[in-house]
Amino acid sequence: MRAYRFRTWFENKMYKVSSFIQQDETTIKFCGYTEDLKLADDFSDNIMQYTGVKDVNGKEVFEGDIVAEQYQRIEGPNYDPISFGFIDNDVEIDATLIGEVVIWPSAGVMINKIITPDDWQFDKEHVVPTKFHVTKSCEVLGNIYENPELLEA
Numbered sequence: 001m002r003a004y005r006f007r008t009w010f011e012n013k014m015y016k017v018s019s020f021i022q023q024d025e026t027t028i029k030f031c032g033y034t035e036d037l038k039l040a041d042d043f044s045d046n047i048m049q050y051t052g053v054k055d056v057n058g059k060e061v062f063e064g065d066i067v068a069e070q071y072q073r074i075e076g077p078n079y080d081p082i083s084f085g086f087i088d089n090d091v092e093i094d095a096t097l098i099g100e101v102v103i104w105p106s107a108g109v110m111i112n113k114i115i116t117p118d119d120w121q122f123d124k125e126h127v128v129p130t131k132f133h134v135t136k137s138c139e140v141l142g143n144i145y146e147n148p149e150l151l152e153a
C-alpha cells in the first residue's frame with residue numbers, strides 16, 4: 001500500500017506536513033514541524049502530495065517537483081532487404097523532457113508544463129508532448145518553489 005505523505009512550502013522553506021485538522025466541512029488546516037517550532041496554518045495552496053514514486057536516485061517524488069524523463073518514440077522495425085531479417089527499430093526521437101509533477105485522478109502521476117533541451121528533434125508531425133507519465137527512471141531536479149527557472153524555455 002502506498003504511503004500518504006505531504007509537504008508544504010511556507011515562508012521560503014519546505015516543511016513536512018505532520019497532520020491535518022478539519023475546521024469545518026470545507027476547511028482543512030495542515031500542521032507541520034520545524035526543528036523547534038510547531039506551525040499550523042492553512043497551506044492548501046502550497047500542499048504537495050507524495051506520488052508513491054522514487055526517482056533513479058531513490059528520492060521521493062512529490063507534486064510540485066520538477067523532474068527529467070527520457071522520452072523515446074520508436075518508429076517501426078527495420079528489416080534487411082536481402083534476407084528480410086529483423087535488424088532493429090528506428091528510434092526517431094530520443095529526448096529529455098523536463099516538467100512539473102502533478103497527480104491527475106483520471107491519469108495518475110504525470111508531468112506537464114513540459115520543456116525540452118532537445119526541441120530540434122520535434123516537428124509538426126512529432127510534437128513535444130503536453131503531458132507524460134512519471135516513471136521510476138525520472139530524476140528530480142528541484143521543485144517549482146525553489147527552482148522555477150528550471151521550467152523556463
